[in-house]
Amino acid sequence: MGEAPAFVVDNLLQNQDGFGSKSKGCNTTTTIGDKTYVIGGGNDESTLSVEVQIFDKTTGNCVTPIVLGTKPNTCKGLSAVSLNDDRILIVKKGSTPDDCIWFLEVDTRFVREQKKIQGTDVVAWSKGARGYAEKPVVISGPSGVGKGTLISMLMKEFPSMFGFSVSHTTRAPRCMEKDGVHYHFTERSIMEKEIKDGKFLEYASVHGNLYGTSIEAVEVVTDAGKRCILDIDVQGARSVKASSLEAIFIFICPPSMEELEKRLRSRGTETEEQILKRLRNAKTKMEQGHSSGIFDHILYNDNLDECYESLKKLLGLDGAAAATQRSAPQGIDLPTDHSVSKMDNKVIINCGTPELKKASKNLIVLDVSSLKGGAPGRTRGLDVYAIDSFSDGLNGINQTS
Ligand SMILES: Nc1ncnc2c1ncn2[C@@H]1O[C@H](COP(=O)(O)OP(=O)(O)OP(=O)(O)O)[C@@H](O)[C@H]1O
């Protein structure tokens, strides 16, 4: 904590543009209620590291908050505009199309919960993404029931449609397993630190090892325009159900405990001790699967092909739609020189040097009326289109930075 830097006070006094944001030098300041968020900070003359400080008008102090989520990389400058008084939309200058729109959440539900947990000021970053993602598919069931087998079949038949969420685990790799493909194999101390840093959507201790789904594991699949599949245990499914991620939850049952044991033994990947532990855990998992209220669908994996057909059917893959090819949503191509303003639920990015302003389609509109998700994952649902300021009569828009 400390006194407010002179430029913050200066900006507070000058801040009368109606949008609550100002740029000065390498920083942008955005005022929401009694707090002014100072975002940015000079690295050198050409790049900017994206740091956050909060000036509290009521105390006259500046605090450095706990910053959650993945922080934006350095950039050549940024513009900011406050949305709904709970988050700040940041447009990075000189960034790649998939990396130019970010959100700093300052008072969303997630941030308010984190403030209670941490007992101090918290803000959280979230990268903006165009369009919506199809609901991820969470698949759970006892060890050896055939979850991995069914997921492999789905990924093989629909490679452009599905992507696997690569979990982290502290268990040792099996002989055919590759790091980064089947799991991110990791040390317990490293994983515990990353869990503490808020990098995981869920985690659980399963059969004596730590397993977890990082936020990034789900987001990279979705960013690629694919539907994410998670193979996680029932505790993990419960955590995902309680999170902001809207998913479909499927529980896979074996035809009998005897058959489950046969499959586990014939897979030959566990020691006798591990097999017995997994079988003991299977009984509890079966009860939870049926009674927890987490799962939308229960499938019996007796005959593999029949179970696979049922899985495809409930994912809507039994008709013509199954043949549809997916492509990743495109980023937004912005010139380095631009300014940002806001009108209702639309953020207007003016891409205009005076010459460019004369050309058509010199404004990019970000429609932020239907945002979904948010920190600690992506903020999705951005609708982006270009318009011509002259023909659309938007010449009088106020500029904020
Ligand atoms: N319907 C089925 N009939 C017979 N064998 C099956 C069937 N489904 C899967 N199997 C076999 O059962 C074994 C366990 O399957 P799989 O590894 O997919 O289980 P899993 O649920 O992913 O287990 P874990 O949770 O331990 O990773 C494999 O050898 C697989 O080939």
Ligand SMILES: Nc1nc2c(ncn2[C@@H]2O[C@H](COP(=O)(O)O)[C@@H](O)[C@H]2O)c(=O)[nH]1
């Ligand atoms: N809660 C989570 N459970 C997970 C995750 N990844 C896998 N799993 C579950 O662990 C068991 C054992 O897996 P195995 O590869 O050692 O056989 C199985 O039930 C998986 O579903 C995770 O990220 N989170």
